[in-house]
Every structure is written in C-alpha cells, then in structure tokens.
C-alpha cells in the first residue's frame with residue numbers, strides 16, 4: 001500500500017494531560033442531578049487531552065468529527081462587536097481566534113498524523129471519523145487515513161459546497177470543502193432514514209408525468225432520498241441567528257446531518273477541535289453524549305455559552321489552573337473592577353451588565369469544584385444578557401463572570 005512520508009514522521013507516546021475539573025455546569029437552573037454528567041468540555045492541546053482520555057474511552061467513541069486548521073497559514077480572529085458594517089473591517093472589534101500558521105507542510109502533517117492516530121484509537125469498532133479539510137491538505141490526509149484505518153475505510157468523500165464573496169480573479173472561486181468520512185469496520189452505523197430529504201421538484205414532476213421514467217426503478221417519492229455526497233449548505237453568515245462570531249464556525253445543519261446519519265441517541269460523539277462548539281451543541285440537542293475539546297479559552301467559552309441553552313449538563317475541565325481575577329461587588333470593594341451584584345433568597349441580580357458576556361453562579365460554594373446552577377449569556381447578535389439568576393442561595397455564593405473581551409472574574413459573597 002502506498003504511504004505518505006515526510007521528514008520527522010513518527011508516532012510518539014506523548015504525555016497525557018492531567019485534567020482539572022474547573023466547573024460542573026447544570027444548564028438553565030435545573031438544579032443538581034445526583035449523577036455526574038457524562039458530557040465533557042475540555043480545554044487543552046488535544047494531543048495531551050486525547051491521550052488522557054484513552055484509558056476510559058479507547059474504542060468507545062461512536063462518532064468523531066474533526067475540523068482542524070486547514071494549513072491556510074493564516075491567523076483567524078473572532079468578532080466580538082455587534083451590528084458592524086461588513087464592508088469596513090478596519091472598524092470591527094476583534095479578539096484572538098486561532099492560529100493556522102506552520103513551519104512548512106512537514107510540521108502540519110506531523111500535527112495531523114499524531115492526532116488522527118489517537119482519534120482512530122478512540123473510535124469504536126462501529127464508529128465513523130469525519131475529517132473536514134479543504135484543498136490545502138485534503139489529499140495528503142486521505143493517504144494518512146488509508147494508513148491509519150486501512151484502504152477500505154473510506155465511506156464517503158463529501159463535498160460541502162457554499163457560496164459567498166471572494167477576492168479571487170485568477171482562478172475559479174474556491175467554494176467547497178472536503179469531508180472524508182472513514183469507518184473503522186464493516187458494521188458501522190449509518191441511519192439512512194434519519195437524513196432523507198425531499199426529491200428535487202423536477203424529479204417528482206418527471207415521475208408524475210411518465211410511468212416509464214428513470215432506469216427501471218420507481219423511487220419512493222414520499223419517503224424522500226438519501227442525500228448525495230455533495231451537500232449545498234450555506235455558510236454561517238453575519239445575519240444568521242446561529243452565528244457566534246467565532247471564526248470558521250460550521251453550520252448546525254452540516255453537523256446535524258453527520259450526527260443523525262452516523263450515531264444513535266445515547267452514543268458518544270467527539271470533537272477535539274470544537275471551536276465554537278457546533279458539534280457538542282447539535283449532539284446535545286439530538287440526545288447524544290459528547291466529548292469536546294479546544295486549546296483556546298475563547299473557543300471553550302463560546303462553546304459553553306451555546307451549551308448553556310441546551311438541557312445537557314457537562315463538566316468543564318482544563319489542563320492547567322484557570323487564571324481568574326478576583327473582583328469586588330457592591331458588597332465587597334477590593335479592586336477597581338466592580339460588579340453590582342445583589343442577592344435575595346431566590347435569585348442573584350446583576351446591576352451593571354454592559355460588558356458582561358456570560359455569568360453563572362454556584363449558590364452553595366465550598367471553594368472546590370464550581371457547581372454552576374444557572375447561567376446567562378449575552379446573545380451574539382442582539383438582545384441583552386439576562387440579569388437575574390434564579391437560584392436559591394446558600395451560605396456562601398460564588399459568581400463567575402466573563403467580559404466580552406474574555407476577562408474572567410470570580411466574586412465570592414457571604415450571605
């Protein structure tokens with residue numbers, strides 16, 4: 001079998017991360033269920049994170065979606081402003097997104113290879129790995145996947161097409177990505193009926209007009225068809241409600257098709273390059289469990305905000321200790337940052353919320369793992385953040401806040 005090589009190609013036994021549980025999040029003030037959540041959101045380099053997951057999850061993850069940097073050699077920013085003019089990028093409010101810069105193709109291939117190798121170990125025997133790339137590196141990745149999973153593993157080469165403006169005048173506009181769907185074995189999950197879509201109206205018309213149409217088989221027009229391996233799904237644009245401002249955010253519709261086709265309710269779905277959290281969000285909404293990781297705080301924070309709108313509880317874990325500023329309140333004024341927090345028996349009220357992007361509270365804080373009992377997030381496009389958390393307060397309350405720029409604060413209040 002042909003194999004791709006590059007200088008320095010190797011698979012090392014890298015060190016596993018030691019993960020600290022920073023918080024357990026119970027969305028929407030539902031209270032604390034007695035069971036530990038089975039969903040995990042993890043911050044850290046996914047190489048160390050995946051390695052630390054191996055003892056518990058090797059061969060047990062039913063679906064992995066991987067959307068790594070594409071080898072564009074660019075830096076991507078997150079947009080944190082609202083209502084800005086798309087045509088005036090010099091006026092956009094930006095925050096750090098993620099880097100896609102490399103010391104050459106060898107470095108990129110090595111990065112991908114080591115991580116794909118761990119993903120294939122985590123994948124269950126009936127599992128599917130979807131690798132999302134584009135023309136920069138998809139052909140190399142195809143050969144790497146053949147090596148890791150075998151030459152018969154490719155289930156589909158999916159072309160995701162979209163449209164949009166482009167400055168290119170010297171070639172055709174590059175408006176598709178490639179998603180390589182690979183299976184680990186012959187008994188893979190594929191729920192054709194879960195992803196059927198209506199036939200094209202012209203097909204319906206043809207069959208309605210002649211009983212001899214087609215190639216001998218009359219399709220079940222009412223049931224719809226299994227989609228082709230090219231998908232037209234619009235990119236997440238500025239005016240779309242799902243937009244978070246995180247760069248290269250993928251559409252929920254894309255992940256919905258992948259998750260519905262290649263997993264069942266209760267299955268474990270993983271995304272170790274989760275970015276804005278599209279995969280865990282759709283997994284939670286469709287009744288799957290999830291493992292999601294990213295190395296940047298902005299990605300984890302964006303994901304956590306989106307997950308707070310679901311019913312899924314999850315642990316928030318990270319490789320090293322969190323860096324948090326201790327702030328004052330109207331009750332305790334210890335530093336220059338003041339949050340106007342007021343407690344009553346059944347709620348916590350936030351007075352000045354102008355630059356608060358997210359806040360949450362542990363109503364019975366013991367000083368160890370933060371148990372987030374209710375959360376409020378500033379909507380990405382319009383609307384205000386909820387200024388009341390409805391929770392019964394205990395003797396000591398801890399509130400965590402994140403500003404739009406990504407600064408973190410923790411406020412402790414004795415009742």
Ligand SMILES: C[S@@+](CC[C@H](N)C(=O)[O-])C[C@H]1O[C@@H](n2cnc3c(N)ncnc32)[C@H](O)[C@@H]1O
Nearest residue numbers: 045046067098249250273274275276278294295
């Ligand atoms: C293309 S984006 C993913 C976008 C995501 N699918 C979404 O819908 O928002 C790639 C992500 O990989 C993350 N990333 C890059 N290298 C990483 C690493 N070594 N470990 C964990 N995450 C990494 C980046 O921070 C970035 O968020």
